[in-house]
Amino acid sequence: MRVDPFYVAVNLSGALDQTQATQQQLSQELSSGLRVSTIGTDPVAAAQNVTLLNSVDQDDSFTQTTSLTQGQLQVTDSTLGSVVTQLNQALSLADEANNGTLNSTDLKSISNQLSGIRDEVLSLANTAYQGVYLFGGSQTSGAPFTLDSSTSPATVTYNGNSDVNTLVAPTGQSIQLNIPGNQVFTAATANVLGTLNSLVADYANGTAGSGVADTTALNSALNYVSQQRVTIDNSIGQLTDASGAATEQGTQLTTVQTDLMQADFASVSTQYSLAQSQQTALISVITALGQGSLFNKL
Amino acid sequence: MGTISSAINLITSALNADQAALDVTSNNVSNASNEAYTREVPNWSENQPIYINGEAIGSGVTVTGGVSQRDRVLDQRLDQQQQLSASSTSLLSALTTLQDNFTPASSSSTTGDIGTDITNFFDTYTTLESAPSNDADRQAVLSSATTLASDISRTAASLNAQQASLDQSATTVVSQVNTLTTALAQVNQQIQSTSPNSDAGVLEDERQSDLSQLSQLIGINQVTTEQNGMSVTTTGGQLLASEGTAIPITSGDVDGVTHFYLGQTDITSALASGGGQIGGILTARDQSIPTTLASLDQLAYGIATNINTVNNAGTDLDGDNGNAGNIFNAPTQVAGSAAALTVVMTDPNKIAAAGIGDGTGDNSNAVAAANLAKQNIIGGETPSNFYSNLVSTLGSSVSETTTENTALTASVTQLQTQVSSLSGVSLDDEASNLELFQRAYQAASQVFSILNTVYASAINIGVETAVS
Numbered sequence: 001m002r003v004d005p006f007y008v009a010v011n012l013s014g015a016l017d018q019t020q021a022t023q024q025q026l027s028q029e030l031s032s033g034l035r036v037s038t039i040g041t042d043p044v045a046a047a048q049n050v051t052l053l054n055s056v057d058q059d060d061s062f063t064q065t066t067s068l069t070q071g072q073l074q075v076t077d078s079t080l081g082s083v084v085t086q087l088n089q090a091l092s093l094a095d096e097a098n099n100g101t102l103n104s105t106d107l108k109s110i111s112n113q114l115s116g117i118r119d120e121v122l123s124l125a126n127t128a129y130q131g132v133y134l135f136g137g138s139q140t141s142g143a144p145f146t147l148d149s150s151t152s153p154a155t156v157t158y159n160g161n162s163d164v165n166t167l168v169a170p171t172g173q174s175i176q177l178n179i180p181g182n183q184v185f186t187a188a189t190a191n192v193l194g195t196l197n198s199l200v201a202d203y204a205n206g207t208a209g210s211g212v213a214d215t216t217a218l219n220s221a222l223n224y225v226s227q228q229r230v231t232i233d234n235s236i237g238q239l240t241d242a243s244g245a246a247t248e249q250g251t252q253l254t255t256v257q258t259d260l261m262q263a264d265f266a267s268v269s270t271q272y273s274l275a276q277s278q279q280t281a282l283i284s285v286i287t288a289l290g291q292g293s294l295f296n297k298l
Numbered sequence: 299m300g301t302i303s304s305a306i307n308l309i310t311s312a313l314n315a316d317q318a319a320l321d322v323t324s325n326n327v328s329n330a331s332n333e334a335y336t337r338e339v340p341n342w343s344e345n346q347p348i349y350i351n352g353e354a355i356g357s358g359v360t361v362t363g364g365v366s367q368r369d370r371v372l373d374q375r376l377d378q379q380q381q382l383s384a385s386s387t388s389l390l391s392a393l394t395t396l397q398d399n400f401t402p403a404s405s406s407s408t409t410g411d412i413g414t415d416i417t418n419f420f421d422t423y424t425t426l427e428s429a430p431s432n433d434a435d436r437q438a439v440l441s442s443a444t445t446l447a448s449d450i451s452r453t454a455a456s457l458n459a460q461q462a463s464l465d466q467s468a469t470t471v472v473s474q475v476n477t478l479t480t481a482l483a484q485v486n487q488q489i490q491s492t493s494p495n496s497d498a499g500v501l502e503d504e505r506q507s508d509l510s511q512l513s514q515l516i517g518i519n520q521v522t523t524e525q526n527g528m529s530v531t532t533t534g535g536q537l538l539a540s541e542g543t544a545i546p547i548t549s550g551d552v553d554g555v556t557h558f559y560l561g562q563t564d565i566t567s568a569l570a571s572g573g574g575q576i577g578g579i580l581t582a583r584d585q586s587i588p589t590t591l592a593s594l595d596q597l598a599y600g601i602a603t604n605i606n607t608v609n610n611a612g613t614d615l616d617g618d619n620g621n622a623g624n625i626f627n628a629p630t631q632v633a634g635s636a637a638a639l640t641v642v643m644t645d646p647n648k649i650a651a652a653g654i655g656d657g658t659g660d661n662s663n664a665v666a667a668a669n670l671a672k673q674n675i676i677g678g679e680t681p682s683n684f685y686s687n688l689v690s691t692l693g694s695s696v697s698e699t700t701t702e703n704t705a706l707t708a709s710v711t712q713l714q715t716q717v718s719s720l721s722g723v724s725l726d727d728e729a730s731n732l733e734l735f736q737r738a739y740q741a742a743s744q745v746f747s748i749l750n751t752v753y754a755s756a757i758n759i760g761v762e763t764a765v766s
Binding site for chain 2: 005007038040044053057062131133137138261297
């Protein structure tokens with residue numbers, strides 16, 4: 001039977017080229033550390049890589065956002081805490097005024113002190129965090145509360161709105177970021193500023209006036225503010241939990257993504273050394289077979 | 299009874315025959331490295347015997363030349379496999395270039411990756427939710443939009459450029475095909491006039507070489523016609539060359555893409571599925587690239603129109619209610635929107651983060667924009683999943699073509715071996731033939747000397763002066 005005279009030149013050298021190409025590809029995998037360096041190498045893995053990185057990036061970005069948002073919520077919470085402190089002071093002053101043992105000078109003095117507390121609460125209601133007014137609803141560029149002292153009792157005007165902003169976590173959870181000022185400070189059922197203004201007016205001319213009724217109202221207002229504070233505390237908790245969950249998921253998915261795309265160094269090294277020995281073997285075969293023909297012997 | 303002179307003639311014919319056989323052998327040896335050459339075997343034919351008184355007396359041997367050892371069926375099979383293999387190779391080369399536009403990102407290297415850009419863009423809206431009036435966060439939305447638009451448009455431009463370059467290659471291949479079909483027609487004519495009934499030897503080698511080159515460039519069907527002629531058609535059935543006539547393929551521009559014609563028929567799509575280098579080139583140009591480009595266009599169009607709609611359905615920082623403006627340029631149609639995608643908004647205050655009628659510190663429109671990332675706004679998928687599908691479709695086609703190419707290359711090599719075994723020159727064979735013919739020549743010349751001596755003796759019978 002006849003033999004292909006071009007076998008060494010065509011087939012074997014073709015096989016030699018193939019082993020060299022394999023070695024090149026394997027050494028590239030070793031140096032880059034990536035098993036999948038082109039989408040054609042493993043299309044399914046490449047597609048999964050896109051969705052995994054998408055989730056990882058979302059989680060990372062959310063974690064960064066929450067650290068900024070936490071600051072705003074903390075400031076809101078501590079502001080409300082200060083308001084509660086002020087209101088407690090106001091209550092004890094009012095109780096003192098209502099017990100009937102004080103004279104008109106003392107009552108006027110209490111009125112002045114209550115006025116100071118009202119101013120303090122007003123300023124707390126107009127707190128801004130990094131240029132954003134916290135209690136204006138979505139009208140955050142100007143102070144939400146203005147005071148008109150020309151009337152008696154003084155009137156407080158709310159310039160904000162009732163808008164509530166939420167932050168959406170990667171899980172889809174909505175977290176409340178603010179409480180509108182008209183809900184905290186001038187709610188119809190528990191009007192903090194209104195009640196304070198009434199009390200100031202009550203004791204201003206040295207008599208108790210309707211101080212008792214207004215003190216009761218102030219008490220409910222204080223309880224109301226404490227309840228509002230719970231909403232913010234919840235948000236802080238939710239945000240911490242969401243951030244923690246996002247970080248954890250991000251870490252897990254990063255591990256999955258790395259495993260998916262990374263080269264298995266042990267198996268690549270083994271394949272590489274196999275390819276090398278194959279190359280050496282092929283070279284010896286080519287050398288042996290290309291030893292000439294009958295013409296050399298004639 | 300024979301005569302001495304007839305014996306001498308007989309041996310002379312042997313000497314001539316051996317010499318001719320040696321010529322054939324040396325021709326084989328000189329063409330030993332020529333892969334297009336088909337080895338020849340000397341054709342020995344016994345001369346017609348002469349009948350004298352009913353006795354047959356031999357009159358020697360003639361070598362009528364070399365007979366090429368080829369199997370036309372095997373050659374044709376090899377050509378057909380080469381067509382398929384060449385098509386697969388050129389398609390794979392184009393797809394490899396195409397896939398380089400979509401290298402997988404890793405968490406450490408994300409530059410230029412469209413998937414990452416999509417995620418980052420929607421993430422900037424999530425950040426904006428927490429601080430809607432923050433200028434830095436608004437700037438971040440615009441700059442991530444710019445990165446997304448530039449990566450998409452750059453990729454689309456690269457795809458368009460590759461398409462143009464493939465167009466160029468196709469034209470080059472077609473002109474090579476036309477040259478070959480002309481040469482083939484000429485060889486056909488020569489073969490039909492010089493050896494219409496038998497293998498044409500060197501001319502046939504030339505024809506087979508033309509056919510082999512042709513089948514690597516374009517998919518062809520070969521039909522042998524009468525008087526050793528040949529017709530070549532495309533695999534789609536259009537006539538390229540028939541005996542002495544070659545029909546050139548012409549080209550024309552259709553919507554910026556070169557189409558190819560035989561006579562009046564547009565054969566472009568037939569060529570794409572027909573095999574040969576041009577088959578792979580046209581498949582890449584007319585199917586693979588347009589499919590990917592269409593997906594990119596869908597992605598660009600979907601993101602641009604949806605984001606623009608959301609931005610025009612809110613309130614921006616300047617207080618504009620419902621006409622804040624477009625962030626991306628508004629594409630009029632899906633086709634071409636990827637290459638043209640840019641960011642037209644320059645003022646970050648024009649990003650409408652607030653809802654209609656709400657104060658400027660509201661974030662509900664930013665929430666709506668961020669939510670687009672989770673909605674099936676593009677081809678029934680979220681933007682990220684749509685891109686993931688684009689990657690997987692392209693990657694699968696590269697992977698399939700790679701596998702197919704490896705198999706086809708192996709089968710071509712196998713057939714090549716079979717053809718070479720039959721038609722290749724084996725130096726060992728030629729060396730032993732050389733020895734054989736040389737010894738035969740020596741034997742014949744030895745017989746000649748003896749006959750010469752016998753002739754001299756015959757002349758010298760009964761003569762006083764001797765002749766030697």
